Amino acid sequence: MPAESSQTFCAEWKPESILERADWSRIFGRVAPVEIDYGCGEGAFLIAQAQKNPERNFLATERLVGRVEKVCRAAERLGLNHVRVLRMxxxxxxxFLVPPESVATVYVSFPDPWPKRAHQARRLVQPEFIDSVREGMxxxxxxxxxxxxxxxxxxxxxVMASAKGWQREEWVEDEGYPITNFETRFIAQGLPIHRSLYRKI
Ligand SMILES: C[S@@+](CC[C@H](N)C(=O)[O-])C[C@H]1O[C@@H](n2cnc3c(N)ncnc32)[C@H](O)[C@@H]1O
Incomplete structure (x- = not known):
């Protein structure tokens, strides 16, 4: 079981130094497989995944303070002390923060698409980001x-076709697989959802 009680636990992880890599066992108070949701938004997916998988540790990153606070409140209210949210x-x-070869699963769900050609360099999925994800995995x-x-x-x-050290696999979703806040909106609009799963080899 996670070490802290839901009474005293604060879901926000505020690193003492952003020049040092995370110590997962210290942050979560236990050793367990780590999953990261980059750009978690309002956190519906993260919270549901954490509820379904109490034996795993979950880190979410998000840059907007209001969203970080909302996800933290949900995790704290539900006593999900295996969830941490990082405003970063x-x-x-x-x-710079994820230790090498320490993460089991990474989710990148509905990152901002930056459709204009001039803005494409702002997209999250870039060769450098994928290399960092691989190093941390x-x-x-x-x-x-x-x-x-x-x-x-x-x-x-x-990007994934040029990245080394990944193998594409089929993404199988069971019925109860959680969906994200944006996914709920897109499904309601009848938009297709594109997904791909890569395994580090
Ligand atoms: C389109 S939303 C998707 C949110 C969530 N994954 C979902 O599917 O509902 C993208 C999220 O990524 C966050 N974000 C965008 N750029 C970011 C960055 N560079 N670092 C951290 N979060 C970022 C945004 O604030 C936003 O909450």
Whole structure:
């Protein structure tokens, strides 16, 4: 069981130093497989995944303070003391805060698509980000990418095709697989959801 009680627990992880890599066992108070949700938004997916998987540790990153606070409140209210939320830039977290070969699963769900050509350099899925994700991942770990935006999905596929050390696998979702806040909106609008799963080899 996670070490802290839901009474005293604070879900926000505020690193003492952003120049040192995370010590997961200290942050979560136990050793367990770590899953990261980059850009968690309002956290519906994260919270549901954490409820379904109490034996795993969950870190979410998010840059907007209001969203960080909302996700923290939900985790604290539900006593999910195996959840931590970090207000931090995604790529910085992957490159500088995640220890090597320490993460089991990474989710990148509906990242901002930045459709204008001039803005595409702002997309999260870039070769450098994918290399950082791979460095932080244990062998056999999973990267799950999801978007409603077909051009961004094609971009993701291109980045992954050039990235070394990944194997594409089929993404099988059981009925109870949680969906994200944005996914709920996109499904309601009848938009197709594009997804791909890559395993670190
Ligand atoms: C389109 S929303 C998707 C949110 C969530 N994954 C979902 O599917 O509902 C993208 C989220 O990523 C966050 N975000 C965008 N750029 C970021 C960055 N560089 N670092 C951290 N979070 C970022 C945004 O604030 C927003 O909450």
């Amino acid at each position: 830039e995604n790529a910085y977290t992957a490159q 244990q062998r056999g770990g999973e990267l799950r990418l999801k978007t409603d935006d077909l051009p961004y999905f094609q971009w993701m596929e291109k």
